[in-house]
Amino acid sequence: MATSKRIANAAPVQAGIAGANALDGAGGAGARKRSSGIDVVRPGAGVDSKSLLESLGVVDDLMQRKGLSNQQATLAGVRHSILRQLASVHGLDADALTLPQLSGPEWVKRFPDSRSTAELERTFKTGVDAFIKSMQDGHATVKVSSTYRPLERAYLMHYAYALAHDEVKPKDVPAQSGVDIVWDHGDPAASKRAAQAMVDAYDIAKEPALHSRHTEHKAIDMTIYWAGTLTLVDGDGTRVTIDSGPRDGTNRKLVKVGKTFGVVKAMFAGDPPHWSSDGH
Known part of the structure; x- marks a missing residue:
């Protein structure tokens, strides 16, 4: 120099x-x-x-x-x-x-997930829309919380979780194009607290992946519930009656109906609202 x-x-x-x-x-x-x-x-x-x-x-x-x-x-x-x-x-x-801004819960408002099925991959979107319509026709309530997740948000969620769980040091977090965040607060404890605050604000249920079906436009998070008996038509045109619990998205009979539309319930534990093209 x-x-x-x-x-x-x-x-x-x-x-x-x-x-x-x-x-x-x-x-x-x-x-x-x-x-x-x-x-x-x-x-x-x-x-x-x-x-x-x-x-x-x-x-x-x-x-x-x-x-x-x-x-x-x-x-x-x-x-x-x-x-x-x-x-x-x-x-x-x-x-x-x-x-450039230090990490913290204020980042959660940036790069928001889409809640629109219009953001989904065409084939998957067709199945999702039909599945949702069938449930709503049967008087179930369906609340969509996430469809497409921008890569920037996936990056923030992934590394906030990793830092909060001591899986990586702030100085070792790679940069992400378009995300001018400073993970290192100059003090390990402060950096970890800020990361945990982000995890709490994101309401993360399980470790977020950097690349997932959400970033591929092939996943949807939706909360589903109903009262009494749910009667709906599956993807094959068969009328299905669900009169047993639980009366939510984890119901086994509802999960089978979802598959007929190409909408597969999460194959992993800890993320109840998650459905995708293949369960991942």
Whole structure:
């Protein structure tokens, strides 16, 4: 690395300024020593794209250093500031860039699951719609909570669970395109608490997969219940009467009816609302 690098900090972004100040203080002094002399400066009007890219490279290098794990949020703020200024230099919309944010329950509102069967793969959708109609015609209540799950949400759910259960360390969580989250709070206990808060807010029933039938448009989560006797027509056109319990989606006779529509109840325990193209 060169003897001195300039880290450009975009002045309009408060978080970035705070980050530069933090690095320029006691915490940053150590960083400069470990990096063979890094100057944190505020850019003037003459800062160009090349300088910003060099600064970005320096910040990315710092973010990979184990000795600076407690500075991840600060560095992420500085990185965001540099990206905003790069966007401005190239005539792009700087406001479209999202600020890296620490993990926590507020992430649960982002990248929501769809509840529409229109998001499902065509063949599976046809069976699901027919199955739901048959149940509703028999006066069952059907409440859909999830169909298609964006990859970004699957990523957040998967790693929040993994961190909360000590299956991975914050620094080892891979990045996901489009998800500017900072898992490492600089303190293992704080990182784990934030992950657990996400797990609770997602109301996760079992360990979420990174890739599942939900991300493939081939699964649906629905709560089903009825009172008394349920009479419906299965996928083969046969009239079926269900007069035994439980009067919900786990009823064995209802599960058999679902299969005739190509809608298979979850083959694993711990996820009662889950149905898919093959039970997975």
